[in-house]
Amino acid sequence: MEKFMLIFHGGSDVAPEMKNPEAMQKHMQKWFGWVEKLKKEGRYEGGEPLEPSGKFVSGPNRIVTDGPFAESKELVGGYFIISAKDIDEAVALTQDYPDFIFNGKVQVRPIQKMDM
Amino acid sequence: MSALPDKNVRQLVDHLFRHETGRMVAVLTRFLGSENLDTAEDLVQDTLLKAMEVWRFRGVPDNPSAWLYKVARNKAIDWVRSGQRQTKLLSTEEEKIKSIWNLSSPSEALFQEGEIQDSVLRMMFACCHPSIPLESQIALTLKTLGGLSATEIANAFLTSEETIAKRIYRAKEKIKQEKIRLDPPGIFELPHRLDSVLHVLYLMFNEGYHSSHSDTIIREDVCAEAMRLTFLLAQHKATGLPKVHALMALIKRKIQTCLS
Numbered sequence: 001m002e003k004f005m006l007i008f009h010g011g012s013d014v015a016p017e018m019k020n021p022e023a024m025q026k027h028m029q030k031w032f033g034w035v036e037k038l039k040k041e042g043r044y045e046g047g048e049p050l051e052p053s054g055k056f057v058s059g060p061n062r063i064v065t066d067g068p069f070a071e072s073k074e075l076v077g078g079y080f081i082i083s084a085k086d087i088d089e090a091v092a093l094t095q096d097y098p099d100f101i102f103n104g105k106v107q108v109r110p111i112q113k114m115d116m
Numbered sequence: 117m118s119a120l121p122d123k124n125v126r127q128l129v130d131h132l133f134r135h136e137t138g139r140m141v142a143v144l145t146r147f148l149g150s151e152n153l154d155t156a157e158d159l160v161q162d163t164l165l166k167a168m169e170v171w172r173f174r175g176v177p178d179n180p181s182a183w184l185y186k187v188a189r190n191k192a193i194d195w196v197r198s199g200q201r202q203t204k205l206l207s208t209e210e211e212k213i214k215s216i217w218n219l220s221s222p223s224e225a226l227f228q229e230g231e232i233q234d235s236v237l238r239m240m241f242a243c244c245h246p247s248i249p250l251e252s253q254i255a256l257t258l259k260t261l262g263g264l265s266a267t268e269i270a271n272a273f274l275t276s277e278e279t280i281a282k283r284i285y286r287a288k289e290k291i292k293q294e295k296i297r298l299d300p301p302g303i304f305e306l307p308h309r310l311d312s313v314l315h316v317l318y319l320m321f322n323e324g325y326h327s328s329h330s331d332t333i334i335r336e337d338v339c340a341e342a343m344r345l346t347f348l349l350a351q352h353k354a355t356g357l358p359k360v361h362a363l364m365a366l367i368k369r370k371i372q373t374c375l376s
Contacts, residue, residue: 025131
């Protein structure tokens with residue numbers, strides 16, 4: 001089993017459909033369902049939501065700037081760590097990601113291993 | 117990295133967001149003043165978005181309602197403190213709000229169950245104020261207290277979303293123009309004001325009950341909402357008057373005959 005990071009871009013938090021409390025709750029329920037499924041299959045390792053923005057520290061002078069100010073559809077809302085046999089299986093596990101209908105994107109990145 | 121504890125991935129209470137929306141809007145509007153009803157609604161919307169963002173990764177907190185109120189309260193404090201607010205609060209209001217928020221544990225008591233219900237009742241009286249046209253009263257009540265979207269209300273009333281949006285807009289304008297506060301009605305005013313509240317609740321219930329579309333979920337929700345608000349009125353010592361119980365009995369009877 002290898003580990004993968006799923007990085008979620010955009011999605012439900014910018015969709016106009018999400019103006020309705022009932023719809024919001026239903027949508028969140030889908031996320032719970034997805035997480036539950038991943039856990040049942042022993043794939044879910046963890047995950048955290050991210051605040052929309054923070055700080056950048058850059059260069060030899062450690063310049064601190066605010067950011068990122070990505071367009072909301074590109075914004076990283078959070079990440080999961082999952083385990084999968086290979087990248088194909090990891091991609092397959094994103095099938096139930098609930099935000100596709102809101103044009104959300106999932107970045108699937110293999111986590112590098114030490115023993116290479 | 118924290119794995120989601122199993123117990124946290126569970127189903128939320130049905131309609132939790134919708135029900136708490138109305139209650140939170142009522143509480144925040146009571147603090148921010150009825151002229152800031154729109155802001156209260158925006159802050160509540162932000163609160164639900166925040167819940168969505170966080171809960172889907174972390175799972176549902178042990179006390180989801182308490183979590184929502186805490187976030188909503190903090191958002192309201194931020195809004196009052198920030199100079200960016202669009203509408204200037206009336207200076208006296210502002211002082212009042214500041215003094216409330218500045219307490220070491222700001223408004224903790226006002227977010228207790230009893231006070232929340234009190235705010236909901238006040239909101240109900242404001243939404244059903246006689247100077248607001250009747251159609252708008254119903255729409256506004258369903259929107260602010262029932263947590264129904266304009267689309268849902270439009271479906272229930274077999275009209276367009278635009279029409280409902282206009283009714284809600286007009287109702288809010290009236291609240292601003294007439295400076296309808298979230299004060300409880302005075303003792304002499306109460307019977308008259310209560311009548312218009314009961315009228316709205318009755319129409320609301322009827323709207324959900326007598327309909328060719330009675331099998332749709334939204335219609336059922338409109339009935340349930342009318343019942344819930346009537347029940348709230350019946351429970352309160354100032355408004356638990358015979359005619360409120362009479363309406364409650366009428367609603368219950370209709371539902372029973374419907375079920376039997």
